[in-house]
Amino acid sequence: MSRYGDFNRDPCPWVILNDTGGAFSMGAIGGGIWHFVKGAKNSPKGERIIGSIAAVKARSPILGGNFAVWGGLFSTFDCAIKGIRQKEDPWNLIASGFFTGGVLAARGGVGAATRSACFGAIALALIEGVSFAAERFMGPPQMMQVSEMRPPSPSP
Structure with a gap:
């Protein structure tokens, strides 16, 4: 799950x-x-x-x-x-990485905090992207729709 x-x-x-x-x-x-x-x-x-x-x-x-x-x-x-x-989605984690990076670098000034915040957001976005791709690749196959299961109609 x-x-x-x-x-x-x-x-x-x-x-x-x-x-x-x-x-x-x-x-x-x-x-x-x-x-x-x-x-x-x-x-x-x-x-x-x-x-x-x-x-x-x-x-x-x-x-x-x-x-x-x-x-x-x-x-x-x-x-x-x-x-x-x-709601609970990947954007929460990306924003959390942004805020965490910014707060941890706040003593270095606005520029350092901004760079660290962006790095935190990018790092979490990459982790979430890899996690999503791995879940999609390793997960069970997708169920086919009923319309996809019909045999093709015979051609005249």
Whole structure:
């Protein structure tokens, strides 16, 4: 079933918390792997495990926090836009990417916020387009209409 017709999800306040926690976990686990390898590479021989663990402890929570901020903002904007528009379609996600990118870059000024907002919208539009194409390509075949199933009339 398409995610736009999925009514099994929790209501918006809980979705925001779930998405924020999931984004933190994803960032912390991915960051842990990344910084473990990076810490081992940058540590002297004989101290690689200790250097890896130190790098993971120092940097993974930061990356997890960055992911959580992005995920929480995105989910908050998505819920707000759903509430305002009273519909659930790809435009909500694209607009959420736009607003999230703009807010996260707002400290850099109007130009940086605009560029980041446009990048967020384009990235989400590409993701939605690929998702739509994959769903269409991998999904079950379309049902034929009754008019298409009639045998052709015999020609005289």
